[in-house]
Amino acid sequence: xxxxxxxxxxxxxxxxxxxxPAFDAAAGPNFDAWMAASPRHRDVFADLxxxxxxxxxxxxxxxxGRAPITAPAPPEPGNRFRRTWATAPRLAAAACxxxxxxxxxxxxxSTSTYRSGAGKFRSVVLADGSRVDLSSDTELRVxxxxxxxxxxxxxxxxxxxVHHEGVRAFRxxxxxxxxxxxxxxxxxxxxxxxxxxxxxxxxxVEVGVDGAANLVVRKGDGARVVDGHVVAQPRIxxxxxxxxxxxxxxxxxxxxxxxxxxxxxSARPILLQDRSLQAxxxxxxxxxxxxxxxxxxxxxxxxxxxxxxPKTISIRPGARAEDH
Amino acid sequence: MPASPHQIESLAGEPPAEDWRAxxxxxxxxxxxxxxxxxxxxxxxxxxxxxxxxxxxxxxxxSIYALGFRIAANLLVDHHRRxxxxxxxxxxxxxxxxxxxxxxxxxxxxxxxxxDALAAMPPLRRDVLVRRRLQxxxxxxxARDLGLSPKAVEKHITRGLADLxxxxxxxAVMRGGER
Numbered sequence: 001x002x003x004x005x006x007x008x009x010x011x012x013x014x015x016x017x018x019x020x021p022a023f024d025a026a027a028g029p030n031f032d033a034w035m036a037a038s039p040r041h042r043d044v045f046a047d048l049x050x051x052x053x054x055x056x057x058x059x060x061x062x063x064x065g066r067a068p069i070t071a072p073a074p075p076e077p078g079n080r081f082r083r084t085w086a087t088a089p090r091l092a093a094a095a096c097x098x099x100x101x102x103x104x105x106x107x108x109x110s111t112s113t114y115r116s117g118a119g120k121f122r123s124v125v126l127a128d129g130s131r132v133d134l135s136s137d138t139e140l141r142v143x144x145x146x147x148x149x150x151x152x153x154x155x156x157x158x159x160x161x162v163h164h165e166g167v168r169a170f171r172x173x174x175x176x177x178x179x180x181x182x183x184x185x186x187x188x189x190x191x192x193x194x195x196x197x198x199x200x201x202x203x204x205v206e207v208g209v210d211g212a213a214n215l216v217v218r219k220g221d222g223a224r225v226v227d228g229h230v231v232a233q234p235r236i237x238x239x240x241x242x243x244x245x246x247x248x249x250x251x252x253x254x255x256x257x258x259x260x261x262x263x264x265x266s267a268r269p270i271l272l273q274d275r276s277l278q279a280x281x282x283x284x285x286x287x288x289x290x291x292x293x294x295x296x297x298x299x300x301x302x303x304x305x306x307x308x309x310p311k312t313i314s315i316r317p318g319a320r321a322e323d324h
Numbered sequence: 325m326p327a328s329p330h331q332i333e334s335l336a337g338e339p340p341a342e343d344w345r346a347x348x349x350x351x352x353x354x355x356x357x358x359x360x361x362x363x364x365x366x367x368x369x370x371x372x373x374x375x376x377x378x379x380x381x382x383x384x385x386x387s388i389y390a391l392g393f394r395i396a397a398n399l400l401v402d403h404h405r406r407x408x409x410x411x412x413x414x415x416x417x418x419x420x421x422x423x424x425x426x427x428x429x430x431x432x433x434x435x436x437x438x439x440d441a442l443a444a445m446p447p448l449r450r451d452v453l454v455r456r457r458l459q460x461x462x463x464x465x466x467a468r469d470l471g472l473s474p475k476a477v478e479k480h481i482t483r484g485l486a487d488l489x490x491x492x493x494x495x496a497v498m499r500g501g502e503r
Contacts (some may be wrong), residue, residue, distance in 0.1 A: 005486060016456075016463075016478060018390055028387030031445065035350070035389045036343065043348040048489050050357030050395055052457065057488070060438035061458045064450050084487035145384055147394075166375050167395060 009046040011032065015052050019180070111143045117287070119265045123243075128161035130170065135189075136289070137264040138288040148193055153196075156264060157189040159241050161202075178223040181205045186217075187241040191257045194278045196225045199237035245291025255280040258288075258298070259315070265293040266313070277304065347372055351392050364403050372396045434492075441491035442468065445484060452480040 014031055017024070035042050051057060061298050116122040116134040123133045127144045134140060138156025143149070146168075153174040162170045162181055172179045174187050177196040179188060181284060184203025190196050198207050199222035202241070207223045207230055208214045214230045217223045222233040248261050256278040263270050265288060272278055285292045295306045295313065303318030351372055372395045376388060379434045385391055442450050451470070453460040456477075463481075467474045 002491075005490070008486035008489050009482045012482035012489070013478070015485060016481050018393070020463075023388045028385075028390060031378060031387050036346070037345070039349075042346060044351060044489065045389075045458035046350050047357060048355050048485055049493070051488060051492065052485065053358065053397065056434045056438055058436055058458060060442055061454045064442045064454055166389065167379055278344050 005042055007038075008045050008048070011041065011048050011228060015048050018049075021053070067104075070138045094097060111141060111171070112140050113139065115139045118267055127167070128162075128168075128170075131161040131163075131243065133161075133266065134158040135159075152188045153188055155190055157187065157241075157243055157261075159185070159187045160203075160243065161185040175225075176210045178208050178211070179205045184219075187237070187243075189243075191253075191260060193228050195257065197233075198223045198225075199233070199241065201237050201240070243288070246287055248286050248288045250282050250284055250286060252281050252283050254278060255298070255302075255304075255315075257281050258282050258286065258294075261288045262286070262291055262294045265289050270295075271312055271314045273314050277317060278314060344373070347376070347388065347392060350389070351396050354393065358400055364400075368396055368399045368403060370401055386456075437491050437493070438488060441488050445487055449480045449484045449487075452477055453484045456481055479490055 011305040014218050015224075016035065017027060017252060018031070056110055065230075073166070078179070082095075090264055105269075112126075114122065114124050114132070114134060116138045118137045120136060121134065122138075123131065124148075125131050126142055128149055130149070132140065132142075135157040138158055139154040140158055140230065141154060142219045143151075148167055149165075149170040151158075151170070151172045153172060157231060160170070160172060162184055164184075170181050174188055174190040174196040175193050177187065179198055181203065184205060187199045187200040187201070189198075194311055198217060200217050200219055201276065204216055206214070206216050207225065208229060209225055209228050212291070215232060217232070220237050222229045223238040224233055236251075243261075246265075248258070250258055256272060259270050259272060268291075270291075280302065282298070282302065284297065286297055288294050298304060298315075299306045305316045305318050307314045307316065348369060352369050355368050355372075356362075359365055359368075363474070368438065370391055375395050376385075376392050379385060380388060414456075417498075427472075442453070445453075448470070452466055455469070456463070456468045463477045464472050468479045469476065470477075
């Protein structure tokens with residue numbers, strides 16, 4: 001193999017490693033040393049990285065991908081590889097296991113889970129200095145890695161005051177919704193598996209669905225993601241999030257979502273007895289931390305009846321609902 | 325914070341100025357390959373360097389080159405976004421790794437060269453590249469789907485990329501050691 005070919009392959013090897021989801025920290029100095037070794041290394045790597053990320057390559061691969069793909073019965077080069085592993089299957093397996101270990105173990109050991117109980121708030125400071133306030137009945141998984149910070153809102157609602165770092169972004173995911181920032185304060189409310197509300201109190205964030213960047217939300221504004229669609233909500237964030245004082249400002253949201261929020265504070269399950277109630281649009285300001293008061297307010301303003309059982313609370317359509 | 329060589333040299337424990345020049349030249353080459361706009365390229369390189377200097381003062385970097393390429397890629401995306409729609413002054417910049425959404429027209433010539441190079445590859449290698457770059461599959465998943473070892477997948481990717489690189493104009497085609 002010519003020297004030039006060798007450099008290209010080494011550079012390609014680094015490109016592949018750099019584009020893995022987890023870049024092995026131990027490989028960093030080796031990569032820098034390789035780059036420092038020769039200007040030709042640096043040039044070829046720069047060219048290849050630009051090529052790898054280029055739209056032209058995506059386009060060309062798209063056209064190639066549409067062409068009929070041959071079955072995995074490779075002609076000449078494949079056989080060559082097959083011979084190679086026949087002689088060293090154990091080595092390959094060991095290398096594979098090690099790579100896997102690095103990629104799997106590091107993320108696992110650096111993941112922490114925080115939970116708050118029903119009716120309880122909890123404030124935590126993360127390893128990077130960011131502060132997170134968990135609302136009632138909330139679960140958050142946080143992973144701080146040398147190259148990224150991610151938090152997954154499993155359920156509930158949380159307020160993030162993200163420690164500013166110029167490079168390492170902070171990402172919060174809730175279902176398919178993701179919020180990316182460098183340093184700012186914002187609230188994420190997982191209202192249901194397919195519904196998430198975001199409001200920004202300082203700085204700006206980018207709200208996306210399924211990995212695609214979608215909408216930049218600035219200080220004072222919010223966004224709602226419902227079933228994969230992002231809707232901007234101007235001027236809804238002021239001071240501190242409502243939940244910190246136990247309130248919730250509903251503007252045209254389904255009753256099911258409001259009840260979900262009241263439920264976070266209630267030890268007794270709240271049941272919606274009629275499917276049509278689930279989607280009933282509700283507006284108003286509710287003291288969700290006080291279950292009775294919140295349900296009374298709903299009962300007073302809408303045609304629903306709240307019944308307190310020994311173990312559950314049920315909500316039914318109001319007696320006169322059919323007359324309307 | 326502009327990263328002048330003077331500032332950079334003034335701190336101990338950092339890469340010496342020659343290294344910064346190499347880093348700047350390398351990032352410049354990468355950025356210019358990704359955008360046709362000279363002003364954007366200049367901005368992106370300057371900003372990347374100043375962030376690198378800043379970061380290297382805050383902490384020991386795992387890899388200054390890896391970080392540099394990542395910052396530059398993000399800044400390129402930001403620039404394109406700023407160009408493509410009105411964006412008010414930001415207090416903080418959201419980061420993004422999304423591909424450039426509306427990179428002008430892909431050079432027809434570049435595309436034709438890549439098409440030819442891909443067509444000339446063994447089909448399996450082409451398939452591996454499509455899966456890795458286009459479909460974002462992990463090496464492990466590709467190995468499983470195609471019945472290859474992870475090592476073989478890695479080889480296909482590196483050789484495939486090297487083939488593509490060789491095909492691009494200006495890269496001396498040395499047919500010395502054909503495989």
